[in-house]
Amino acid sequence: MSGSYSGQTVLVTGASRGIGLACARHFSGQGARVALVARSADRLEAVAAELGNGAVAIPADTADPADCARVIATVTERLGPIDVLVSNAGILRRDFIEDISVSDFEESYRTNVGGAVWLAKAAIPGMRERGRGAIVLVSSELGLIGAPSYGSYCMSKFALIGLAEVLSHELAGTGVRVAVVCPGNVRTDQLAEEYAWGLGAGAPPEKALAPEAVAATIAAAAEGGPLVVLADKPALKLGFDAMFAMPRRLRLMIIRDAYKALLKDRRARLGA
Template sequence: MSKVIFITGATKGFGRIWAEAFLKRGDRVVATGRNAEALQDLKKSYGDLVLPIQLDVNDRNASFEAVSKAKEHFGRIDVLINNAGYGLFGAVEETSEEEARNQMETNFFGVLWLSQAVLPIMREQKSGHIIQVSSFLGLVTLPVLGLYNASKFAVEGLSETLASEVKGFGINVSLVEPNGYTTDWSGESAFQTQSIEAYNPVKAGFSEAVSTPGIFGKPEATASVILKLVDNPNPPLRLLLGSFAYPTVKKVYEERLESFSDWKSVSDEAHGE
């Protein structure tokens, strides 16, 4: 049975690849992006299977209107994929207020607005699946990506809470956590802070680390995985994407647990008698 999939950020990268994967197998797709013109070729290729909508996820009212339009057009929404987002590169000290707020508006609040908009529909249906495109950087961090890390950590906390709240309504929530991929995320779609020279060595170390051969996954390889995630009746809360994510997260979490254990007596002392 075909599903109705609502995808944000569908003009390029993961969103575009996944939208086409769903359309090719006959699902109906609400494809959204800031530039609706970039979605017209999907409409030309797949006709009535696709509903292109221009949407800036930072706009809460527009997000609710887009979801309402999708429901009116297709009659239901089975899956929401919150994919819209971008990278902000720069040291925490370098980050301006505008850059910080814009990063959180898109990467976090955009996820919140769309999730809120679709929940009444899914509750009424007594079914649905909300997929939040987070990052392995919502579990661990890298330097010069402080605000991006923070936005994805926020998505993780929001979504884990949401999953516990809506499970009883027949709604599943999944966090997709990719490692680096060769999308436009770090290219033209990314933003750079105004540089402070003192952080040049940190940035050089970051550049060297991410230049390791084979560290970036192939975006096209994720299409079959997303189809499996959507089709699974019991999807996981978290799904790492890419072979680099798991060993990185495992190492960091083991170190955290060791540190907690080393300081446990002090932690217990803080509880009081």
């Protein structure tokens, strides 16, 4: 099928499930040659077989800088220069700041932030030389607000907003576009696991945004537009925008109220 990405090479990380899988399907449906990157070789091969011609599975751990460099080199060799890089791979763990371990913190940052950094570093020289390309980072609405019990996740997703802003300055005038997409709750296995952990806020899995809608937003962001893009249902986007128009102290009160049951349970468990 031809489309707006016909003949282009698109690299998607975290492509074996969830938002990444939806992105792979979307870009492939738009005519792109899609490089699929994730740690699970079996899942990637199944996705590549589903998508057919032009899809290549490249198992890799994007938390490893050497793996990231290998991925960019392999994609360029097998599919040609990278037109769009979608850094979506990430992990979500629920944790209070008092409970974060060193290993958990490092894994979250190396996966959620490090992979995006190392892939961009390896892809940018080619994009800069050609004078075109797009880098889309997948953050979260929890990269814009701090929420209790999402310590390591919020910190790493906030970092992606900063990374996108830095890249937007460094790549200004080069022809390379940069965007960071911030989805709300998305109907994925990860969200189901998140809710199984315990009390939370936002739309439950059965009412959450479809990953296909986020994939469409990511593809549109790669074509140009705002640096920071919210991906959520229209009513929730309006509410989020309204909340950010408020003074910070009011925004913090709203967020705290949304998690009051969780915080009350936490205090009870600690005997406070």
